Amino acid sequence: MKLTLGKIADTVKGELVGDPDIVITGISGIKEAQKGDITFLANSKYQRLMKITRASAIITSRGLMDSNKPLIITTNPSLAFSKVIELVAPNHIGYPKGIHPGAVISKSAKIGKNVSIGPNAVIENGVSVGDNTVIYGGCYAGSFAVIGEECFIYPNVTIRERVEIGNRVIIHSGTVIGSDGFGFATVRGVQKKIPQIGTVVIEDDVEIGANVTIDRARFDKTVIGKGTKIDNLVQIAHNVIIGRNCIIVAQAGISGSTTLGKGVILAGQAGLVGHITVGDGAIVAAQAGVTKSVSRGTKVSGYPAKPHRIAKRVNACVQRLPEMYRKIKELEEKIKHLEASRNKNG
DSSP states (O other), X not given: OOOBXXXXXXXXXXXXXXXXXXXXXXXXXXXXXXXXXXXXXXXXXXXXXXXXXXXXXXXXXXXXXXXXXXXXXXXOHHHHHHHHHHHHSOOOSOOOOSBOTTOEEOTTOEEOTTOEXXXXXXXXXXXXXXXXXXXXTTOEEOTTOEEOTTOEEOTTOEEOTTOEEOTTOEEOTTOEEEEOOOOEEEETTEEEEOOOOOEXXXXXXXXXXXXXXXXXXXXXXXXXXXXXXXXXXXXXXTTOEEOTTOEEOTTOEEOTTOEEOTTOEEOTTOEEOSSOEEOTTOEEOTTOEEOSOBOTTOXXXXXXXXXXXXXXXXXXXXXXXHHHHHHHHHHXXXXXXXXXXXXXHO
16 A cells, blocks of 8 residues: 555644655655655754755644655654655564463463463562553563553563552563662671561553663552653662652662652652652752752753753853863962062062
8 A cells, every 4th residue: 555645644634845656765864865765854953954854744733844855843843754654664563472381470470361471481479461562571570469451571571469550551671679788787897678568559641761771669569650661770769759740861870769750850860868769850950969859841961950041151151161270370370470579660
């Protein structure tokens, strides 16, 4: 079946500017696209590429229409393009079907309908797995863990005992959920481990990247709120509470007992101390070091993190330090000469 530009516009509910009968045979980024491809542009920073791309059509927004190419105008080009990917290049890789004979499943585990479990996966006693969930090979689910419906658990994920995973959760390879919180007490110079007897609750529609670590609470629970998306290589410590629909970018670290409100964004390598609160909708810039609570709707950056407008002024001053140092040395020399002249004439 030929996929035309008109069909694509109907699918994404976009406004078509151009010939609806143009045939689309592929998808690509705006720099790499060739004739027959459809691409997208959502960031005005790259608007110049609209004039030089070889793509046959571009999905974009109403404010970015500077091109002689056929266009599909939408309110959210990125989301529209993701729908086109499903049309042009559906995922044919698939996933394991059924329960592999090499999986090790406790007789007391409760496995729902249409569940797929790959080779060498281990499902301990009392585990519950919801309908239509896929658990790839090499995964481990500890005793009495709960995994909801329609989840995708990719290879070599560890879900420790009593952890609760909601519905439609995606967890990528190498992630460990429910490892012990980092709790020790110093007794006569020796570190004594404090038992971590709490758990972790991952709510519905969360996606967790590769090699993420989420520690269990000391007593109660560490919580990842509904719809939150976590990038690769993130560390979330014990008793952390993350609200709904947050974005946590790669290499961020959140210390124990910190609370994030709804819609918070932590950019890459952001670091948060423990026992603070980050309010709803706050943004923490890349590599920021947050040492105290952040009010809702605030953007902070720098170390220690400050409101972004202040941090930019501080950074501007820091960049001028070499010039300021040179001027100070010049002023010191002038003062030195003036004092010498005054002493000579005095």
